[in-house]
Amino acid sequence: MISSHEDTIAGIATAFGEAGVSIIRISGDLALPLAEKVFKAKSGDPLQQMRNRILTYGWIENEGHPLDEVLLCVMRKPHSFTAEDVVEIHCHGGVYLTQVILNLVLNAGARMANPGEFTQRAFLNGRIDLTQAEATNDLIQAKSLLELDLVINQLKGKLFRRISALKDQITWVLALVNADIDFPEEDQIFAHRDLIDAKLTTAASDLVTLIGSADTGIKIREGYKIVLTGKPNVGKSSILNGLLEESRAIVSQMPGTTRDTIEESCTIGGIPASLIDTAGIQPTTDAIEQEGISRALAAVEKADLILWVIDMINPSFENQLENRVDLSAIPTIIVLNKKDLYGTDPFTVPEFLTDQKCITISAILDKDMTRLRDEIYHQISGQGQKMAEETMLTNLRQKKSAETALIYLNNAKDSLDQGFGQELLAVDLSQTLQALGEIVGETTPDEMLEQIFSEFCIGK
Ligand SMILES: Nc1nc2c(ncn2[C@@H]2O[C@H](COP(=O)(O)OP(=O)(O)OP(=O)(O)O)[C@@H](O)[C@H]2O)c(=O)[nH]1
Ligand SMILES: [Mg+2]
Incomplete structure (x- = not known):
C-alpha cells in the first residue's frame, strides 16, 4: 500500500556520517508548527512570519536548553519539492547530533x-510524474556527465511530454471510436479512417523509436560492460590496471594469477563503463581454475564489448571463446599485447579474425592505453553520446510498458485494417493508454510504485 500522505514526515536528507552540515527535512501540514517547537530564531520571530526559501539563523532547543546553532528554511506549499509545507533544518553534521535533532522533531x-517518501509525495501531489521521480533518484546515483545529461532531460519532463503527446494522439482516436459506438449512424471511423490510420502509424513508429532508445538509455545509466578475456598470462590484468590508471588487479608472470572476476567502474570518454577482468581460459583439471573459467565465460556472455587479449610473442588464435560462447552478437576488439617485446617482423592476424577490430598495444605504455581507450570509446559510443540529448527510456520498467503499449497499438491497427468492429478497437486503444500511463505513473499499480520508491534513499 502506498503510504498516506496526510501526516507530517521527517528524515535526514544528507548522507550518514560526520560532515560540516546535515539537513533534516520535514514535510506536511504540521511542518511549521512542529519546527516551531524545537527552533528559536535569533530575531525572536515566529516561523509563520518567515519568508519562503530564506535561511533564518537560530538555535535548536531541547526543553529550553540550546542544542545546536542552525539555519532553517521554510518552503510553503505548493512551492516546495513535495508541494507540501516543508521545513529544512541545516544543523552541524555530527552523526549523534543530527539524530538527536531528528528525534526532537519526531517527538514533537x-x-x-x-x-523515497519525500519524492513519493511530490509524485502523489502531482508535482512530478513517475519518470521525473525516477530521474531524481538517478541524478543522485549518476556516475558520468553523459548520464547526467540524460537524467536532466528526464527531470525536466521531456520523456513525460513525449509520452503525453503519444497519449493525446491515442485519446483523440479513442474519442472518435467511442462516438461511433454511441452514435453508429454517424460512422466517425469511416469518415476519419485515413487520419486515424495516420495517427496510429505515427504513434507506433514513435513508440518503436522510444523502445529502441531504451537499451542505450539503460547502458548509459548502468554502464557498458567491457570484459577482458583470453588465455592466461596474455596481459589482461595489466590492461585493466592500465585503463584504470591504478594497480587494481594482481599482475604476475605466473599463468593463472587471476582466479575470480574483478569488476571496476570507470568512465571512458565520459561514458560510464564496468571493466571486468577474468581468469585466463585454458583446458584445466584444477577445480578452482575451472570455476574461474566458468565465471569468465558467464561474464563474456553478458558483455557489451569484449577485449580479446592475445600475446604477440606467444600468439594463440585457437578460437577458444567461440567454441563456448556465441561471439557473433557481441562487439569484440582483438587486443594484440606485448608489442614492446615483439620484433620488427610483420605480425599476421589469422584470416578468421581479419574482419574484427584489431589493435596492437603494450600494456606498459601509457600512450597505448590512451589509444585503446579511444578505440573502446569509438566502439561503445556509437550513437550514445548524441542520443543522450534526446528523449530516451532509461530503465526496464519503462521499456516493458512501452513494449506492451506497442503490442496493443499494433492490435488496434490490425482491428482497424481488418474492420473487426469498434468495440475491439476501443479495448486495444484503452489498453495502449493504460500501458503508456504506467510509464508516467498515471496507471501504475500501487505495488509497483511502492517497489520503485523503496529503492530510493532515506530522506529523498
Ligand atoms: N613487456 C610486457 N610485459 C607485459 C605486458 N603486458 C603484460 N605483461 C607481463 O605479462 C605477465 C602477465 O601479465 P598479467 O597482466 O598478469 O596477465 P593476465 O592475462 O592477467 O594473466 P592471468 O591472470 O594469469 O590470466 C606479467 O609479468 C606482466 O608484467 C606488456 O605489454 N609488455
Ligand atoms: Mg590476470
Whole structure:
C-alpha cells in the first residue's frame, strides 16, 4: 500500500556520517508548527512570519536548553519539492547530533519518513510524474556527465511530454471510436479512417523509436560492460590496471594469477563503463581454475564489448571463446599485447579474425592505453553520446510498458485494417493508454510504485 500522505514526515536528507552540515527535512501540514517547537530564531520571530526559501539563523532547543546553532528554511506549499509545507533544518553534521535533532522533531509529532517518501509525495501531489521521480533518484546515483545529461532531460519532463503527446494522439482516436459506438449512424471511423490510420502509424513508429532508445538509455545509466578475456598470462590484468590508471588487479608472470572476476567502474570518454577482468581460459583439471573459467565465460556472455587479449610473442588464435560462447552478437576488439617485446617482423592476424577490430598495444605504455581507450570509446559510443540529448527510456520498467503499449497499438491497427468492429478497437486503444500511463505513473499499480520508491534513499 502506498503510504498516506496526510501526516507530517521527517528524515535526514544528507548522507550518514560526520560532515560540516546535515539537513533534516520535514514535510506536511504540521511542518511549521512542529519546527516551531524545537527552533528559536535569533530575531525572536515566529516561523509563520518567515519568508519562503530564506535561511533564518537560530538555535535548536531541547526543553529550553540550546542544542545546536542552525539555519532553517521554510518552503510553503505548493512551492516546495513535495508541494507540501516543508521545513529544512541545516544543523552541524555530527552523526549523534543530527539524530538527536531528528528525534526532537519526531517527538514533537512528526513520523519518520520511509525511503523515497519525500519524492513519493511530490509524485502523489502531482508535482512530478513517475519518470521525473525516477530521474531524481538517478541524478543522485549518476556516475558520468553523459548520464547526467540524460537524467536532466528526464527531470525536466521531456520523456513525460513525449509520452503525453503519444497519449493525446491515442485519446483523440479513442474519442472518435467511442462516438461511433454511441452514435453508429454517424460512422466517425469511416469518415476519419485515413487520419486515424495516420495517427496510429505515427504513434507506433514513435513508440518503436522510444523502445529502441531504451537499451542505450539503460547502458548509459548502468554502464557498458567491457570484459577482458583470453588465455592466461596474455596481459589482461595489466590492461585493466592500465585503463584504470591504478594497480587494481594482481599482475604476475605466473599463468593463472587471476582466479575470480574483478569488476571496476570507470568512465571512458565520459561514458560510464564496468571493466571486468577474468581468469585466463585454458583446458584445466584444477577445480578452482575451472570455476574461474566458468565465471569468465558467464561474464563474456553478458558483455557489451569484449577485449580479446592475445600475446604477440606467444600468439594463440585457437578460437577458444567461440567454441563456448556465441561471439557473433557481441562487439569484440582483438587486443594484440606485448608489442614492446615483439620484433620488427610483420605480425599476421589469422584470416578468421581479419574482419574484427584489431589493435596492437603494450600494456606498459601509457600512450597505448590512451589509444585503446579511444578505440573502446569509438566502439561503445556509437550513437550514445548524441542520443543522450534526446528523449530516451532509461530503465526496464519503462521499456516493458512501452513494449506492451506497442503490442496493443499494433492490435488496434490490425482491428482497424481488418474492420473487426469498434468495440475491439476501443479495448486495444484503452489498453495502449493504460500501458503508456504506467510509464508516467498515471496507471501504475500501487505495488509497483511502492517497489520503485523503496529503492530510493532515506530522506529523498
Ligand atoms: N613487456 C610486457 N610485459 C607485459 C605486458 N603486458 C603484460 N605483461 C607481463 O605479462 C605477465 C602477465 O601479465 P598479467 O597482466 O598478469 O596477465 P593476465 O592475462 O592477467 O594473466 P592471468 O591472470 O594469469 O590470466 C606479467 O609479468 C606482466 O608484467 C606488456 O605489454 N609488455
Ligand atoms: Mg590476470
